[in-house]
Amino acid sequence: MSRTCPAVLTIAGSDSGGGAGIQADLHTFAACGVWGASAITALTAQNTLGVLATHTVPAPFVRAQIDAVMQDIHPTVWKTGMLATTDIIETVAHAAAEYAIPHLVLDPVMVATSGDALLEEDAHHALIHRLLPRATVITPNRAEAEALTGLLITSLDEMRAAARILHGIGGAAVILTGGHIEDPEWRGHAVDLFFDGTDMYLLAAERITTTNTHGTGCTFSAALAASLAQGLPLLTAAQHAKTFITHALRAAADYQLGRGHGPAGHFLLAQSAPLDPSLVRVVRLGW
Ligand SMILES: Nc1ncnc2c1ncn2[C@@H]1O[C@H](COP(=O)(O)OP(=O)(O)OP(=O)(O)O)[C@@H](O)[C@H]1O
Numbered sequence: 272m273s274r275t276c277p278a279v280l281t282i283a284g285s286d287s288g289g290g291a292g293i294q295a296d297l298h299t300f301a302a303c304g305v306w307g308a309s310a311i312t313a314l315t316a317q318n319t320l321g322v323l324a325t326h327t328v329p330a331p332f333v334r335a336q337i338d339a340v341m342q343d344i345h346p347t348v349w350k351t352g353m354l355a356t357t358d359i360i361e362t363v364a365h366a367a368a369e370y371a372i373p374h375l376v377l378d379p380v381m382v383a384t385s386g387d388a389l390l391e392e393d394a395h396h397a398l399i400h401r402l403l404p405r406a407t408v409i410t411p412n413r414a415e416a417e418a419l420t421g422l423l424i425t426s427l428d429e430m431r432a433a434a435r436i437l438h439g440i441g442g443a444a445v446i447l448t449g450g451h452i453e454d455p456e457w458r459g460h461a462v463d464l465f466f467d468g469t470d471m472y473l474l475a476a477e478r479i480t481t482t483n484t485h486g487t488g489c490t491f492s493a494a495l496a497a498s499l500a501q502g503l504p505l506l507t508a509a510q511h512a513k514t515f516i517t518h519a520l521r522a523a524a525d526y527q528l529g530r531g532h533g534p535a536g537h538f539l540l541a542q543s544a545p546l547d548p549s550l551v552r553v554v555r556l557g558w
């Protein structure tokens with residue numbers, strides 16, 4: 272008797288260095304035990320030092336990849352990463368509506384860890400007004416949340432304000448990742464903020480000392496999408512994703528790949544201890 276295999280479609284850019292984008296997503300899906308299908312939006316000539324060149328895929332061909340996957344494999348969860356242009360964002364938003372996707376995880380990728388731009392400046396409007404209303408959850412980092420809300424975010428209170436604004440725009444839940452924020456109350460921790468319009472939580476785990484942080488955002492949102500495909504409720508899925516990235520960064524702290532920001536250790540997880548959910552503290556906040 273065959274069983275259904277949970278599957279996720281990632282719609283994102285290729286990172287030739289393998290640490291972020293489509294490659295990070297597929298590593299993570301495999302490590303989490305879900306099938307990964309992909310629709311590639313752009314090719315980047317990239318390594319741990321930066322992005323050397325980008326070649327954008329025409330929007331109709333992004334749609335052709337989505338249709339090929341949806342007409343056969345039927346993933347119930349989509350994850351978007353680098354979408355590059357307004358045309359691609361519009362195409363993905365249309366397709367998500369037509370296929371009535373149950374879950375869309377929107378990682379609003381704008382800039383690489385190296386500082387290179389991955390989304391055209393004039394595409395921010397389409398991301399907010401066309402795609403965000405279709406999303407189950409958006410996972411901005413600090414810079415992305417600042418660009419999307421116009422707020423300056425340096426503290427937990429400012430993270431809370433940004434999460435309320437983003438939720439207000441499209442009704443999606445918000446997980447504002449705090450890899451780049453040091454709150455004095457949570458020294459030594461990397462703290463993410465979860466807000467679903469009803470409840471607000473902090474997800475806190477040890478901050479790992481490493482420069483191998485290339486693709487952490489992609490890895491976190493891919494693990495979140497994988498957990499949704501496995502049927503977990505959103506907060507539990509977020510807790511799992513935070514546990515996964517914490518383990519992957521611990522694994523990454525032990526090796527060096529490339530001369531710049533090395534990637535998180537998605538694949539090394541399979542060789543080490545099982546994931547330990549007690550690494551992540553979940554604290555309920557008022558809002
Ligand atoms: N040094 C660290 N130690 C532990 N967790 C971290 C660290 N840096 C980031 N994280 C966690 O990784 C996840 C992704 O966060 P982050 O805000 O760094 O994403 P990002 O900036 O989008 O990543 P990138 O642009 O490099 O792909 C979050 O859960 C965050 O808390």
Ligand SMILES: Cc1ncc(CO)c(N)n1
Nearest residue numbers: 284285291292353383486
């Ligand atoms: C293709 C691609 N997607 C996302 C990121 C963000 O980490 C990156 N550096 N490259």
